[in-house]
Amino acid sequence: MVVAAVPWARHDSAFTTAFEDHAAWLAAHAPASTVAELLRSSWRAVMGMVARVVAEAVARTDRLNGLRRIGIDEKSYRKGQRYLLVLQ
Secondary structure, three states, rough: OOOOOOOOOOOOOOEEEEHHHHHHHHHOOOOOOHHHHOOOOOOOOOHHHHHHHHHHHHHHOOOOOOOOOOEEEEEEEEHHHHHHEEEE
């Protein structure tokens, strides 16, 4: 067996990128069990596809882009050692 990277599939996937993107879009709008039945796949396979699509999207996105300041405040809400940390 020879393993090679191809442009139309993600790493550790048995499905094409387009199929996984379609499954993830459907899973955002319907329950995973319905998506699995519609795509004739298992519930675990659908959840794996969603995880890969989300991981790829997170890797492409810089969530701190445009961040200028961070505000941190700590408030006590009970006697003793109970604190609430607020980040803005």
